[in-house]
Amino acid sequence: xxxxxxxxxxxxxxxxxxxxxxxxxxxxxxxxxxxxxxxxxxxxxxxxxxxxxxxxxxxxxxxxxxxxxxxxxxxxxxxxxxxxxxxxxxxxxxxxxxxxxxxxxxxxxxxxxxxxxxxxxxxxxxxxxxxxxxxxxxxxxxxxxxxxxxxxxxxxxxxxxxxxxxxxxxxxxxxxxxxxxxxxxxxxxxxxxxxxxxxxxxxxxxxxxxxxxxxxxxxxxxxxxxxxxxxxxxxxxxxxxxxxxxxxxxxxxxxxxxxxxxxxxxxxxxxxxxxxxxxxxxxxxxxxxxxxxxxxxxxxxxxxxxxxxxxxxxxxxxxxxxxxxxxxxxxxxxxxxxxxxxxxxxxxxxxxxxxxxxxxxxxxxxxxxxxxxxxxxxxxxxxxxxxxxxxxxxxxxxxxxxxxxxxxxxxxxxxxxxxxxxxxxxxxxxxxxxxxxxxxxxxxxxxxxxxxxxxxx
Numbered sequence: 249x250x251x252x253x254x255x256x257x258x259x260x261x262x263x264x265x266x267x268x269x270x271x272x273x274x275x276x277x278x279x280x281x282x283x284x285x286x287x288x289x290x291x292x293x294x295x296x297x298x299x300x301x302x303x304x305x306x307x308x309x310x311x312x313x314x315x316x317x318x319x320x321x322x323x324x325x326x327x328x329x330x331x332x333x334x335x336x337x338x339x340x341x342x343x344x345x346x347x348x349x350x351x352x353x354x355x356x357x358x359x360x361x362x363x364x365x366x367x368x369x370x371x372x373x374x375x376x377x378x379x380x381x382x383x384x385x386x387x388x389x390x391x392x393x394x395x396x397x398x399x400x401x402x403x404x405x406x407x408x409x410x411x412x413x414x415x416x417x418x419x420x421x422x423x424x425x426x427x428x429x430x431x432x433x434x435x436x437x438x439x440x441x442x443x444x445x446x447x448x449x450x451x452x453x454x455x456x457x458x459x460x461x462x463x464x465x466x467x468x469x470x471x472x473x474x475x476x477x478x479x480x481x482x483x484x485x486x487x488x489x490x491x492x493x494x495x496x497x498x499x500x501x502x503x504x505x506x507x508x509x510x511x512x513x514x515x516x517x518x519x520x521x522x523x524x525x526x527x528x529x530x531x532x533x534x535x536x537x538x539x540x541x542x543x544x545x546x547x548x549x550x551x552x553x554x555x556x557x558x559x560x561x562x563x564x565x566x567x568x569x570x571x572x573x574x575x576x577x578x579x580x581x582x583x584x585x586x587x588x589x590x591x592x593x594x595x596x597x598x599x600x601x602x603x604x605x606x607x608x609x610x611x612x613x614x615x616x617x618x619x620x621x622x623x624x625x626x627x628x629x630x631x632x633x634x635x636x637x638x639x640x641x642x643x644x645x646x647x648x649x650x651x652x653x654x655x656x657x658x659x660x661x662x663x664x665x666x667x668x669x670x671x672x673x674x675x676x677x678x679x680x681x682x683x684x685x686x687x688x689x690x691x692x693x694x695x696x697x698x699x700x701x702x703x704x705x
Contacts, residue, residue: 290448291484296515304484314339315482322482323447330445338619342391342577343611345601347402347414348586349386349393350426350439355582356382357408357430359566364432364462369503370534373526374547376460376469377496377505377537378566381522384541385568389578390478390486394607394622395422397629398643399696401599404591413671416696417645419629425648427667434461438665448483452476453659467500472657474509489519490541502529507537525554543568587611589689595678596689599696603689625694632697647671 291304308315318337356379363375396416404412414426421440428435439456458471474492491511497504507524520540525533526547533554539545544567549557556562571580585591589602601607606621636643651666 292449292479293484294479294487294489294512294516294519296513296517304480308480308483308486319482322445325445326447328445329443330450336392338606338610338615338622340392341394341610341618341622342389342579343607344583344587345394345396345400345402345604345607346422346439346441347396347400347416347424347426348601350414350424350437351402351404351412351428351586352386352580352583353379353383353435354404354407354410354412354428355386355569355580356566357410357428357433360435360460360462361408361430361432364464366465369467369498369501370526370528371547372462372465372467373469373496373498373503373505374535374537374565376462377494377507377526378545380458380471380473380494380496381507381539381541381545382566382568384490385543386580386583387476387490388488388542390488391577394601394604396424396601397604397625397696398632399599399646400601400604401597401647401696402601403593403597404586405593406591407585411672411675413647413667415645415647417648417665419633423665425645425665425667427647427671429672432463434463435459436461436667438662440662442659448481449477449479450481452478455657455659455662457655457657457662457664467498470497470499471495472497475659493524494522503527505537509541525550538562539566592689593675593678596692598692598694600694603692603694605694628697 293304314337359375359379359382363372363379366372366375398416398419400416402412402414404410409430410428411430412426412428414424417423417425418440423438423440425439426435426437435458437456437458439454442453442455444451444453453475454473456473458473460469460471461467462469472493472495474490474494476488476490478486478488480486489512490509492509494507494509495504503526505524505526507522510518510521510523512519520542522541522545523536523538525537526535528534532552533550535547536550536554536556537545537547544564546562546564548562549560551557569581572584577583587602589596592600592602596602604621604625606618606625609615609618609621645665647668647670648665649668651664653664653666655662655664
């Protein structure tokens with residue numbers, strides 16, 4: 249197993265990251281320089297073929313003239329963080345925002361329910377880590393989500409007894425916070441994605457803090473995910489790969505799970521594969537975990553050398569759910585559920601992502617209207633910022649606040665936002681009221697600015 253080999257070699261988180269990034273280049277690639285005249289750009293074929301680089305280069309979603317103009321616009325950003333760029337064409341977007349995408353981690357939330365119900369501390373980590381891996385199937389979509397407007401929110405109910413709220417808490421740098429809760433667990437995340445644009449690819453580093461509290465078990469888990477690379481942005485068939493270590497730590501007991509995401513190698517070797525161990529606080533392996541992040545995960549008790557215990561069998565703990573056929577945006581059934589109003593609560597906040605006119609237009613296939621609405625929202629956001637600065641006001645999120653805690657991640661420090669509890673009060677008051685009028689969601693105008701809560705500095 250790769251994880252076991254690294255452990256024996258004295259590798260750790262940072263060494264495995266370096267190993268991963270150096271070996272991601274082992275995916276078979278061929279320069280398109282001379283094929284299309286774009287020096288330095290490469291087409292990387294995940295299946296490892298070398299003879300079809302030119303064919304791959306022509307399989308991008310762009311027309312030739314689109315590629316020309318896009319490349320002229322983007323080449324000046326090579327080596328830069330492009331997370332907050334707002335000038336990207338709507339053709340590369342999916343009808344979902346980043347704070348909606350955060351909710352996709354809730355699809356297999358029953359795994360956290362099982363972790364909370366479980367008495368075995370090592371199986372708690374098996375369930376919780378499988379939950380963290382389960383979202384990667386959805387993360388391999390190659391469309392870009394919309395950047396949320398400052399103050400934009402997303403609410404979700406009617407799924408596993410969960411109440412979910414996310415909010416865009418900062419515009420520069422772009423930061424989001426989310427809170428989810430049911431009878432078994434509490435989930436909190438502060439997310440600040442950092443990227444590095446490389447021309448025909450982009451590296452994405454998840455500068456964030458994810459914390460899960462299991463209520464019955466009384467333990468706190470923290471997650472550090474691996475980085476992700478999006479290949480063939482302009483030329484070739486776009487595809488996504490994640491490589492490196494995922495670490496889930498039980499901060500209450502010191503136990504942890506360390507799983508290694510294999511980089512895609514020659515002829516697709518190793519692509520999607522994940523393996524690793526659940527360790528006790530003394531760093532002794534207790535459970536072996538293997539699988540593929542786009543398919544399933546299994547576990548098996550192991551000995552002190554990391555070998556499966558005799559007389560035991562590998563048991564499946566998670567498998568990706570059935571998928572829609574030929575879906576335009578490669579959505580899962582749950583992704584469609586996130587976008588629908590079936591998961592919206594009564595009296596939906598006007599700042600909710602579902603109501604964005606650019607997202608709605610793109611969902612209906614009207615790219616022209618989607619582009620115009622996107623530009624309008626971005627200009628309105630810039631105008632709001634000018635007005636706020638002119639009046640010496642400071643934006644304050646409605647549902648989250650700075651905790652004062654700064655956490656260190658492998659890719660930089662992060663100011664942590666914490667849930668303030670006010671959304672529970674807001675939702676409880678509405679749910680308890682019998683006079684809340686039924687309002688058609690189509691009649692609600694998207695408006696994140698009314699929840700700015702501007703205060704004088």
